[in-house]
Amino acid sequence: MTNSATLLDRRFTVAPMMDWTDRHCRAFHRVLSRRAVLYTEMAVDQALIHGDAPRLIGFDASEHPVAIQLGGSDPEILARASRIAERFGYLEINLNVGCPSDRVQSGKFGACLMREPELVRDCLTAMREAVSVPVTVKHRLGVDDQEPEQTLFGFVETVRESGVKTFVVHARKAWLKGLSPKENRDVPPLDYDLVRRMKAEHPDLEVLLNGGLESLEHGLAEIHGTDGIMLGRAAYHTPWTLAEVDTRIYGEASDPCASPFEAVAAYRPYIEAQLEQGVRLHSITRHMLGLFAGRPGARKWRQILSERANRPGAGWEVMEEALAAVSVHAAE
Incomplete structure (x- = not known):
């Protein structure tokens, strides 16, 4: 070989x-x-x-x-x-x-x-x-x-x-x-x-x-x-x-996402496809808790995902709520 x-x-x-x-x-x-x-x-x-x-x-x-x-x-x-x-x-x-x-x-x-x-x-x-x-x-x-x-x-x-x-x-x-x-x-x-x-x-x-x-x-x-x-x-x-x-590291002309908000938007198709296959939202979002670390609203982001993504039937609306909470803090 x-x-x-x-x-x-x-x-x-x-x-x-x-x-x-x-x-x-x-x-x-x-x-x-x-x-x-x-x-x-x-x-x-x-x-x-x-x-x-x-x-x-x-x-x-x-x-x-x-x-x-x-x-x-x-x-x-x-x-x-x-x-x-x-x-x-x-x-x-x-x-x-x-x-x-x-x-x-x-x-x-x-x-x-x-x-x-x-x-x-x-x-x-x-x-x-x-x-x-x-x-x-x-x-x-x-x-x-x-x-x-x-x-x-x-x-x-x-x-x-x-x-x-x-x-x-x-x-x-x-x-x-x-x-x-x-x-x-x-x-x-x-x-x-x-x-x-x-x-x-x-x-x-x-x-x-x-x-x-x-x-x-x-x-x-x-x-x-x-x-x-x-x-x-x-x-x-x-x-x-x-x-x-x-x-x-690699000298590329640009990185894939300009902000954590763009990253969530880019990840959305994957999340929705997994939800349709019966994957629980928490299984996905538990890896995203630190995305806004060091930014305004990071604590609220973690709190919403930790408390609500694990509920039966949780879907994209939880992500929207978490994003909205971060946006409010970011605008302050």
């Missing part, structure tokens, strides 16, 4: 985030940026093989460019799951070697695989041999008492033997015992310079920086010495962040 990692322009990506980056979230983010590469929530390999794959990983072609993240630790099972993901049309398959949750640890995948670089190599080799799209890996600097400088460089040297060329590095260690997943996103110290050193030692690899990037400005300030940035919580909680990605 040929799977050149250069098929996607990953200068800016939105991180895979459990319970957040579902298909409705990605459709919304795509309204804000044409160019950002979007990732699914982590999909467990066994679930794809034995479960309802269309429900788990189905997506609309309008979300492209979109990639899928898989969780697992058995090369053969990951290869089978990768083939399923490729058939669905994903442009990249990413292996999760960074999540520290108890659920992931109990399945022997995620960040605990930082202790087994040879197994990660074998998993990625099997995945690459199974598909023609790029296969990539997202990982930490190390786990628990591992020394990041030794662990990271040794991990990369071994894993690159798989032929994988794209490494997304969450620039923190993960503590598998004693810290919650939330604390693992904040407590272990960041080390962006170590990631830049990794790239300098491996100029042939594509190295993306992830972890603690609080805004597009912050990402632009730290992108030097790497090939791109991956934003997570900043992109989710303040989605208007994405509205400048096309011009500021």
Whole structure:
């Protein structure tokens, strides 16, 4: 199989985030940026093989460019799951070697695989041999008492033997015992310079920086010495962040939307189509709560969507009410 990692322009990506980056979230983010590469929530390999794959990983072609993240630790099972993901049309398959949750640890995948670089190599080799799209890996600097400088460089040297060329590095260690997943996103110290050193030692690899990037400005300030940035919580909680990605990262002549109001209008056809299919409004609007963050009326916007979008039969009229409330505050 040929799977050149250069098929996607990953200068800016939105991180895979459990319970957040579902298909409705990605459709919304795509309204804000044409160019950002979007990732699914982590999909467990066994679930794809034995479960309802269309429900788990189905997506609309309008979300492209979109990639899928898989969780697992058995090369053969990951290869089978990768083939399923490729058939669905994903442009990249990413292996999760960074999540520290108890659920992931109990399945022997995620960040605990930082202790087994040879197994990660074998998993990625099997995945690459199974598909023609790029296969990539997202990982930490190390786990628990591992020394990041030794662990990271040794991990990369071994894993690159798989032929994988794209490494997304969450620039923190993960503590598998004693810290919650939330604390693992904040407590272990960041080390962006170590990631830049990794790239300098491996100029042939594509190295993306992830972890603690609080805004597009912050990402632009730290992108030097790497090939791109991956934003997570900043992109989710303040989605208007994405509205400048096309011009500021990719040099496009314009961004898709000039204001959050335009973004909602552009998203309306998707919302109405989903409502007609029986999707609850809350399943869509829960990803939009931060759209007006930092602007007049933001609190009222969140309040109306949080309280009314979850009611039975809620429809576009809730969106109109929320927009009207924001407009009143914006005019004051």
